[in-house]
Amino acid sequence: MTRMGEPLAIRLEGGVALPDAVLEAARRAGLAFADVSGFGELEWVELQRGEGVARLVGPFDLLDLKGRIRRVGERDVAEFVVTLSRHTDAGLEVLGGRLARAVGSFLELRIEPLAALAAPATPAPATPAPPPREPAPARVEKMVLGEKWAEALAESKRLERGAAAGVWDDGPPAVVPKRGDIVNHRQFGRCVVAKIDDDYVFLKKPDGRIVQLGLPILTFAIQGTEGDATVLDVQVRRG
Numbered sequence: 001m002t003r004m005g006e007p008l009a010i011r012l013e014g015g016v017a018l019p020d021a022v023l024e025a026a027r028r029a030g031l032a033f034a035d036v037s038g039f040g041e042l043e044w045v046e047l048q049r050g051e052g053v054a055r056l057v058g059p060f061d062l063l064d065l066k067g068r069i070r071r072v073g074e075r076d077v078a079e080f081v082v083t084l085s086r087h088t089d090a091g092l093e094v095l096g097g098r099l100a101r102a103v104g105s106f107l108e109l110r111i112e113p114l115a116a117l118a119a120p121a122t123p124a125p126a127t128p129a130p131p132p133r134e135p136a137p138a139r140v141e142k143m144v145l146g147e148k149w150a151e152a153l154a155e156s157k158r159l160e161r162g163a164a165a166g167v168w169d170d171g172p173p174a175v176v177p178k179r180g181d182i183v184n185h186r187q188f189g190r191c192v193v194a195k196i197d198d199d200y201v202f203l204k205k206p207d208g209r210i211v212q213l214g215l216p217i218l219t220f221a222i223q224g225t226e227g228d229a230t231v232l233d234v235q236v237r238r239g
Helices: 020-028 136-161
Strands: 008-018 033-049 052-072 075-088 091-113 182-185 189-196 200-204 210-214 218-226 229-236
Touching: 008 020, 008 033, 020 033, 020 052, 020 075, 020 091, 033 075, 052 091, 052 218, 182 200, 182 218
Parallel strands: 182 229
Antiparallel strands: 008 091, 033 052, 033 091, 052 075, 075 091, 182 189, 189 200, 200 210, 218 229
């Protein structure tokens, strides 16, 4: 167990599952309340979007992870905000948001313990009860949460507004195929992405011919993977 107030630095490798691996490392170190930061590489990630999640296939460079772990009753809870990047045929894509789940090849973490809140003192029987007021521990909790989370939440909001960074604003994150991916087209059937640029995607049809489609009018949805290729459905945007 780490001494109270002493940060813990760890490296996790090989099929790292988030947030479970972080919670397990904190439990082994005897930490129930701590701030977490780190970086690494992720194979896939699920980011929270409203009531649901968006699943994205990597590999991703985990540029930054920030958040907190705490024990609520008998349950350990983790809340993380992440910033990610990946290379595509169209260039470098950067995105981020609140983490739901992920699996990575490695993760380097700094876990910084936070002081637990003390229970309010019981007044002596002969001493009159003081007027009701907010207990000092509650003010400590408010200060810690407010100051520690302000930076992470501001970063999350900036990422959600960052259209130039390729992050969603009012809709789900844009999904763009890469060369070698499989695209199910309603008219052309099961096609392979032969080439993609900023304006067009070139699909190789089952008969070997190439068809060119304009990217701005298309919407892609990930259906799964086959080996190193991502399988996507494509639809033409309406309006």
